[in-house]
Amino acid sequence: MRNGLPLGSTVELKIDDLAFGGRGIARLDGLVVFVDGAIPGQRVRAVVQKRKRQYAEAAATEVLERSPFEVEPVCPHFGSCGGCKLQNMAYEKQVEYKVQQIRDLLKRIGGLESPPVEEPLLSPEPFFYRNKMEFSFSDRGSSLPSEPSPSLFLGLHRRGSFDEVVDLQTCYLQAPETQAVLQIVREFARTSGLPAYSNRTHEGFWRFLVLRRGVRTGQWMVNLVTTEPRVELLSALVPQLLQALPGLHSVVNNINTGKGGVAFGEREELVWGKTTIEERLGPFVFEISANSFFQTNTLQAERLYQRVLEFADLTGREKVFDLYCGTGSISLFVSRQAREVIGIELVEDAVADAWRNAERNGVGNCRFVAGDVSVLLRDPQGFIREHGKPDVLILDPPRDGVHPRALIRLPSLGAKRIVYVSCNPATQARDLAHLAGSYRVERVCPVDMFPHTAHIESVALLVTR
Ligand SMILES: C[S@@+](CC[C@H](N)C(=O)[O-])C[C@H]1O[C@@H](n2cnc3c(N)ncnc32)[C@H](O)[C@@H]1O
Structure with a gap:
């Protein structure tokens, strides 16, 4: 079969599933083909980009037959x-497929015969749901056909490209005001005479425009x-902004001299207003600075x-x-129903924010410890001596999951329940498979935080065996 699928060749494929990560899945003479830019139900023409023994990768170039789940995209980009x-x-349908992916992963990797996956929580707003967007400047990009081709672009990266930016006229992920800000800042940057930063030469001035909005x-x-x-x-931008x-509270200038493509500042200058904005989650108010992590939906x-x-x-009795x-x-969200909450976090600035947030909301039963979970758990008994024994553990690790070193020691903390x-x-x-000796997975709830993207959040409840 491999000979029948040379790189660069064009094939016709019927897409019958959606892979974890958002590509369509087709099968061609027993070979699985992951197809970028295709959704289940479509028949597409696609170009083969990669070939392996077990699978191939292709990019859709034309839709030959529409999917019954297909809708008109609202965004021209x-x-x-x-x-x-x-x-x-x-x-x-997007959520249905993403939930199925969770079920499949829990079976295949998690070793659960019939994963207890519940009804998903759909995002209350499928569009304009983000409170933060990071737009990139670039000297390379593409505009809508009606636009002249300039030397500075501002928007999001072109699909699959690390240096080309789509010069966005609109974006349906953040509130509609974003559109006007994009135009204002782009025009201002173009007339400033200062160049956009280039990811290839690492030269230039303009790097990112990050917009944050307190939705509440x-x-x-x-x-x-x-x-x-x-x-x-x-x-000089402030009057237009x-x-x-009208709700503008803060204009800041973060300086980033590093080569990494992250919208993070090594230091910050205040341009106008305050250095933070406020957002509410339930009854709690949070102060958010430009570089601190906050849930985006x-x-x-x-x-x-x-x-x-x-x-x-x-x-109310639990630690x-x-x-x-x-x-x-x-931590704050669960604090009213707990006796005490101890939060652990690697980034010291975030820990300082956590203390400030607790104080500001009059929460007196939360403590925060700066440290690496894997290092702190090297000596679980020492940790228990210092902080006590938890009744309930909440885990919210980054994308890589819980470090294996921390994972093997988690059961010795002796918590009755884990919310992951x-x-x-x-x-x-x-990680659930590794904890299976001590904990049984009782409930799993998929939560769609990011409509129209391939991402999905999952909350699992584990109880001791
Ligand atoms: C997905 S965020 C969760 C944040 C928080 N629970 C919330 O909902 O806003 C993951 C957090 O883990 C932190 N982190 C990453 N590796 C860590 C480690 N080894 N030890 C402690 N914290 C870590 C990150 O800095 C980040 O704040």
């Missing part, structure tokens, strides 16, 4: 922009990430945390450990 992968698929408070932050500070220049964003984060609370089943606690948002929140169901399934 869909297809070229890397921001959304599934916008041409009915929203409920209406406050906006505009963060311009550049390679050197230019507060005076950026101040104020017109577009506010309304859905509240529902996710509500589910965590339900799974934790607290009576809870919130491992990988970030700025302490889950994951943004990567594949590593969650792996």
Whole structure:
């Protein structure tokens, strides 16, 4: 078969499933083909890009037959922009396929015969749901056909490209005001005479435009990430920004001289207003600075945390450990139903934010410890001597999951229940398999935080055997 699929050849494929990660799956004479840019139900023409013994990879170039689940994408940039992968698929169907992926992973990797996967929580808003967007500047990109071709682009990366940016005229992931801000900042950058940063030469001035919005408070932050500070220049933008964003609270200039493509500042200059904005989750108010982590879908984060609370089943007498606690948002959320919460987090700034957030909300039963979970758990008994024995563990690790070193020691903490929140169901399934000797998986709830993307969050409840 491999000879029948030479690289660069064109094939016709019927897509019959959606792979974890968002590519379509087709089968050709027994070979699995992962097809970029295709959704289940479509018949497509595709170009073969990679060939292995077990599978091949291809990119769709033309839809020959529409899928019954296909809908008209609302965004004119869909297809070229890397921001959304599934916008041409009915929203409920997107979630259905993503939930099926969770089930499959729990069977295949998690070793569960019939995973107890419950009804998913759909995002209350399928569009405009993000409270934070990171747009990139680039000297390479593509505009809509009606636009002249400039030398500075501002938007999201073109699908599959590390340096080309789609010059976005609109974006349906964040509130509609974003559109006006994109135009204002792009025009300003173009007339500034300063070049966009290039990921190839690592030269240039303009790097990222990060927009943050307190969905519950209406406050906006505009963060311009550049390679050197230019507060005076950026101040000239403020009157226009104020017109577009009446809720503007903060304009900051973060300086990033590193080569990595991250919208993070080594240091920050205040351009206008305050250095933080506020957002509410349930009854709690959080102060968010440009570089701190915060859940990006506010309304859905509240529902996710509500589910965590339900799974934790607290009576007010429990000691809870919130491992990988970030700025302490889950800790605060469960604090009223617990005796005490101890949050553990690697990033010291986030720990400082967590303390501030607790104080600001009058929460007195949370403590936060800066440290690496894997290192702290090297000596679980020492940890228990210092912090006590947890009744309930909450885990919300990054995409890689819980480090194997920490995972093997988790059971010796002796918690009766574990609530495992994951943004990567594949590593969650792996970790649940490792904990299977001590804990039984009782419930799993998929939570769609990121409509139109391939991502899905999963909350699992584990109880001692
Ligand atoms: C998915 S976030 C969870 C944040 C928080 N629970 C929330 O909902 O806002 C994962 C967090 O784990 C932290 N982290 C990553 N590796 C860690 C480690 N080895 N030990 C402790 N924290 C870690 C990250 O800095 C990040 O804040």
